[in-house]
Amino acid sequence: MSSQAELDKVIRSEYEAGFTTLVESDTLPPGLSEDVIRFISAKKGEPEWLLEWRLEAYRKWREMPEPEWAHLHYPKVDYDAISYYSAPKSMEDRPKSLDEVDPELLDTYKKLGIPLHEQEMLAGVAVDAVFDSVSIGTTFKEKLGEAGVIFCSISEAVQEHPELVRKYLGSVVPKSDNFFAGLNSAVFTDGSFVYIPKGVRCPMELSTYFRINEANTGQFERTLIVADEGSYVSYLEGCTAPQRDENQLHAAVVELVALPGAEIKYSTVQNWYPGDENGKGGIYNFVTKRGVAHDNAKISWTQVETGSAITWKYPSVVLRGDNAVGEFYSVALTRHAQQADTGTKMIHLGKNTKSTIVSKGISAGKSSNAYRGLVRMGPRAENARNFTQCDSLLLGDRCGAHTFPYIESKHPSATVEHEATTSKVSDDQLFLCRQRGIDPEKAISMIVNGFCKEVFKELPMEFAVEAGKLLEVSLEGAVG
Amino acid sequence: MLEIRDLHAAVNGKAILKGLDLTVNPGEVHAIMGPNGSGKSTLANVLAGRDNYEITGGQAILDGHDLAELEPEERAQAGLFLAFQYPVEIPGVSNMEFLKAALEAVRKAQGKEEWDSVTLLRKAREACKQVNLDAQFLKRGVNEGFSGGEKKRNEIMQMLLMEPRLALLDETDSGLDIDALQTVARGVNSLRSPERGIVLVTHYQRLLDYIVPDHVHVLSDGRIIKSGGKELALELEQKGYGWLTGEEESA
Numbered sequence: 078m079s080s081q082a083e084l085d086k087v088i089r090s091e092y093e094a095g096f097t098t099l100v101e102s103d104t105l106p107p108g109l110s111e112d113v114i115r116f117i118s119a120k121k122g123e124p125e126w127l128l129e130w131r132l133e134a135y136r137k138w139r140e141m142p143e144p145e146w147a148h149l150h151y152p153k154v155d156y157d158a159i160s161y162y163s164a165p166k167s168m169e170d171r172p173k174s175l176d177e178v179d180p181e182l183l184d185t186y187k188k189l190g191i192p193l194h195e196q197e198m199l200a201g202v203a204v205d206a207v208f209d210s211v212s213i214g215t216t217f218k219e220k221l222g223e224a225g226v227i228f229c230s231i232s233e234a235v236q237e238h239p240e241l242v243r244k245y246l247g248s249v250v251p252k253s254d255n256f257f258a259g260l261n262s263a264v265f266t267d268g269s270f271v272y273i274p275k276g277v278r279c280p281m282e283l284s285t286y287f288r289i290n291e292a293n294t295g296q297f298e299r300t301l302i303v304a305d306e307g308s309y310v311s312y313l314e315g316c317t318a319p320q321r322d323e324n325q326l327h328a329a330v331v332e333l334v335a336l337p338g339a340e341i342k343y344s345t346v347q348n349w350y351p352g353d354e355n356g357k358g359g360i361y362n363f364v365t366k367r368g369v370a371h372d373n374a375k376i377s378w379t380q381v382e383t384g385s386a387i388t389w390k391y392p393s394v395v396l397r398g399d400n401a402v403g404e405f406y407s408v409a410l411t412r413h414a415q416q417a418d419t420g421t422k423m424i425h426l427g428k429n430t431k432s433t434i435v436s437k438g439i440s441a442g443k444s445s446n447a448y449r450g451l452v453r454m455g456p457r458a459e460n461a462r463n464f465t466q467c468d469s470l471l472l473g474d475r476c477g478a479h480t481f482p483y484i485e486s487k488h489p490s491a492t493v494e495h496e497a498t499t500s501k502v503s504d505d506q507l508f509l510c511r512q513r514g515i516d517p518e519k520a521i522s523m524i525v526n527g528f529c530k531e532v533f534k535e536l537p538m539e540f541a542v543e544a545g546k547l548l549e550v551s552l553e554g555a556v557g
Numbered sequence: 558m559l560e561i562r563d564l565h566a567a568v569n570g571k572a573i574l575k576g577l578d579l580t581v582n583p584g585e586v587h588a589i590m591g592p593n594g595s596g597k598s599t600l601a602n603v604l605a606g607r608d609n610y611e612i613t614g615g616q617a618i619l620d621g622h623d624l625a626e627l628e629p630e631e632r633a634q635a636g637l638f639l640a641f642q643y644p645v646e647i648p649g650v651s652n653m654e655f656l657k658a659a660l661e662a663v664r665k666a667q668g669k670e671e672w673d674s675v676t677l678l679r680k681a682r683e684a685c686k687q688v689n690l691d692a693q694f695l696k697r698g699v700n701e702g703f704s705g706g707e708k709k710r711n712e713i714m715q716m717l718l719m720e721p722r723l724a725l726l727d728e729t730d731s732g733l734d735i736d737a738l739q740t741v742a743r744g745v746n747s748l749r750s751p752e753r754g755i756v757l758v759t760h761y762q763r764l765l766d767y768i769v770p771d772h773v774h775v776l777s778d779g780r781i782i783k784s785g786g787k788e789l790a791l792e793l794e795q796k797g798y799g800w801l802t803g804e805e806e807s808a
């Protein structure tokens with residue numbers, strides 16, 4: 078399969094860490110304590126201030142109750158049973174070839190049309206020839222460098238750009254913001270960092286995909302994106318192939334800072350393992366995503382969620398400056414026994430701020446899909462406007478959709494509009510498709526795709542196509 | 558090509574077709590007329606395989622395929638096309654996307670060459686033109702917000718592209734203005750060919766002025782009670798159905 082030329086490009090992954098080893102072992106026994114946090118921080122060679130920051134987060138977290146209000150049911154997570162640090166898997170521990178990987182996963186990759194070498198990478202196969210993406214990665218770094226864009230792992234940023242990290246880390250999601258964010262602040266291991274300088278339009282879409290070979294960022298990922306005045310960046314999180322992941326609990330934090338006149342577009346396609354028909358296995362995804370938009374800035378979240386056993390996620394925008402704009406476009410598909418409780422918060426603080434929410438929930442099987450949205454108009458939010466549209470589509474009659482809009486308005490001139498619909502894929506629609514020769518699975522996926530159109534058109538082109546394909550694959554067997 | 562013998566069918570358990578016989582040979586155009594509720598749409602739906610429309614006796618054979626044994630999409634792939642009396646909307650799915658999926662499935666099953674997107678677009682534009690629909694309709698959601706007449710023309714546009722072996726048109730003429738009626742009739746006539754059968758369900762002689770049928774049948778209470786040539790339609794226009802069904806003609 079791999080030609081000699083490709084093998085010439087062999088790069089051995091080296092996991093010699095850029096820090097001094099203080100403790101012998103590379104994987105911690107389960108459990109969380111201040112010592113564990115000191116260990117993580119030391120392992121990563123972090124400065125004193127960051128260790129203090131983590132410890133403070135930990136102390137506050139211990140006082141916090143775990144939220145119970147989400148429309149979700151799951152067995153309690155035992156936080157003392159988790160190991161909070163394990164060194165990236167060595168090559169020897171990984172599957173040696175695709176033969177050792179779950180065939181069902183491979184089947185899905187195939188349906189998504191993912192090239193073989195990418196399949197290996199996604200499945201975590203120990204490939205030491207790192208194919209094309211190395212060269213892509215390099216040209217890409219050069220191009221970003223010319224524009225002055227910083228795009229690196231957050232650990233690297235702590236070392237190379239401490240002033241930026243220190244200024245903005247926790248500025249959007251304070252370390253004691255909520256239970257999961259608190260836990261993340263205490264123990265986060267890695268994630269991405271982006272800085273776009275003043276007036277710069279980032280010359281390409283930034284994607285975690287390019288960093289996937291460093292993907293062992295664990296279950297407590299931390300992302301920080303800072304767009305300086307008048308700059309623009311589009312960031313794509315995740316990639317559309319289902320990821321193999323042994324971690325049960327994910328508690329990530331994403332912080333976006335859009336300084337005056339800046340624009341950040343953040344797109345996610347998430348499809349972690351959702352668990353089987355009976356709800357066994359799968360990822361618990363508890364994420365805190367929030368952005369602050371200053372004067373005339375714009376933050377736009379677009380997400381397509383098909384994975385995870387449990388999703389608890391409310392990407393939010395704080396419209397701090399005057400004329401700031403916040404957008405949230407979401408498609409959440411649940412099937413089998415999946416549960417999703419997602420939505421957004423738009424906090425209008427500045428004058429003439431404007432937010433748009435379009436949420437599309439699709440439920441199949443015996444899954445449950447809830448939208449929870451908060452729109453708050455602060456006392457200074459003169460002429461602030463929100464428009465919310467919340468549509469649910471049910472496939473079959475064993476699933477459920479719920480909508481929980483919360484509106485708080487402290488300014489009389491603010492306007493809030495809310496529209497909600499629930500529909501089913503009708504027998505008539507299905508029959509029309511089948512009468513034209515289209516098989517029912519394809520028909521359902523086409524109808525569902527149509528239902529999601531308003532959201533898909535917000536995604537970057539290739540992503541939209543893949544998201545469509547992904548829905549198709551996810552819906553297989555959802556008919557009947 | 559279509560051979561219906563002593564067909565009995567029930568909708569949600571209620572018997573509607575009660576021993577219907579009909580033979581359509583290649584190249585023929587048949588018109589089916591009959592009072593409201595007599596079972597015309599039921600016949601079309603039974604042939605196309607709609608859920609809850611169950612064949613309880615007899616047979617319908619299309620080119621050697623026993624239709625009862627085929628899924629609806631397989632019947633379509635075998636060349637059966639139904640232009641609906643009430644075409645349904647599919648929001649967000651563009652007409653073009655829909656046509657592409659349909660044509661891919663049907664042409665593949667029929668062993669015809671696949672049309673690339675350029676060819677498809679060209680053919681689709683031509684078909685639109687033929688039924689007097691602006692090409693913009695290809696970009697809109699399937700029937701989404703279309704007027705009644707536009708929906709009907711959209712069905713004919715699809716039919717032109719699908720090149721069916723057997724076309725069933727359920728009251729395609731209802732709700733059309735006079736110009737649209739002629740446009741649709743021209744479209745249907747352009748499909749008339751020695752390889753193709755066409756079955757028109759209609760209430761009005763008017764359509765049959767433009768699409769002249771080879772045979773006219775009267776369906777009443779689930780059975781064909783009279784068949785004749787094109788002149789039968791004229792007679793029905795004058796006399797109504799009462800003289801055939803044995804009921805009093807309503808004033």
Ligand SMILES: Nc1ncnc2c1ncn2[C@@H]1O[C@H](COP(=O)(O)OP(=O)(O)OP(=O)(O)O)[C@@H](O)[C@H]1O
Binds near residue numbers: 573592
């Ligand atoms: N889903 C259903 N459940 C119960 N009865 C039904 C159903 N669909 C049709 N019917 C009945 O079957 C009979 C035949 O209906 P059908 O629609 O075939 O009539 P039609 O000849 O097409 O009438 P029209 O000229 O009004 O279109 C009617 O009495 C109708 O009420």
Ligand SMILES: [Mg+2]
Binds near residue numbers: 597599642727728
């Ligand atoms: Mg009818």
